Amino acid sequence: DSKDVILQPLSLLVWFSGTVPCHLTHSNIPIEISVSLKDEYKSFMVPVIEIASQQPHPSNNSATFSQSCSVTDNDMSFPFLPLPLTFDHTDSDHWAELLDNIQSWLVKSVDPSMPEWAWGREVFWYAFIATNPDFPGRKWSFWDSSISLEGQFIEEWV
Template sequence: MSTIVNIKTIPQPHGFTLNERTFTLRFHGDTFAQDIPEYIPVRIFAQVDDKWAGLFPVVHTTPGERLVRNEPLTAVSSASHGFPRCAHFWWQAKFPFLPLPQGFQPSSAHEWQRLVKNIERDLLADPHLSNTDPECYVLMRDLFWMAFVAAFPPFPYGTNWPRWNTYISMEGDFISRWASKDANVFCHDDSPDAHGAVREWVWEQFSTTVEEMLSIPVTH
């Protein structure tokens, strides 16, 4: 069974997100089994239209409930096979640059530049990632652009930023909004204070994305 619901949008400095919704899952009927298992896996999907690809649904259980190994499940597309993977196993294999080192300094351009190289390395490690695991690719690509903007706040204006591998497409809600002069309030301010404000804002976006999407702390 599936259904479609309308979820209220919440304006953000560089776009919008969606309000959290709470759902109740009930089961009607019964079935016979000689040996009743303690748990039965149930596949739950949350999917947003492709035109809003920058929005990532995350399924969480309420306190007191359990999923596999007490971990929340990441949402997967209907084209995926098998059950959604437990986040505990998923992020370790797909996001080796996380968690960030304990001493990571969000205000340091050098720290962000190092992170850009690490994410770029992992994105390029599998040239077919965008096809074999599009959810992972989109999330890692967004994290790459967050780090890139924090490392080089003038981007994409001016020339004081390095080229990146074109395999990493300049797509996604974050970078699309950032590149828009109408949405980017920092595009005409190249001062150190403006750069610091950008890094502070990106750090908040980066941390929230990691913690909500992967359910892990952003640093060790």
């Protein structure tokens, strides 16, 4: 008698030691984090990355970025994250709703010159392909033309 198991969440804390010279800083420094599963698990589950508070790590004694360089930190919110507990990665309707939410956020709320926009565009294309897995062949939903067909994921896909 075999039973399915549910993996428990794995919390990961990332912080950065050292300092960045003020002349190299921007209000947001782009960071890339990726998580992947071995192929034999991909049909059963999908990793979910949640964005948490951007508070400095307690053991970091140096001045925070915004204090040392007098750059304002626009606490960017991602209204589509975290995904609801009811999100079913196997349900195309759930992906379509997420896709619409990401597209709306990109088009209405984010300045395209900000790093968050490039990140959001990448996330948009993940959701787009989950909703339209046959893209660019066959039939697919239209997207706002202000969202360019650019980014590592979509460029490799097409």
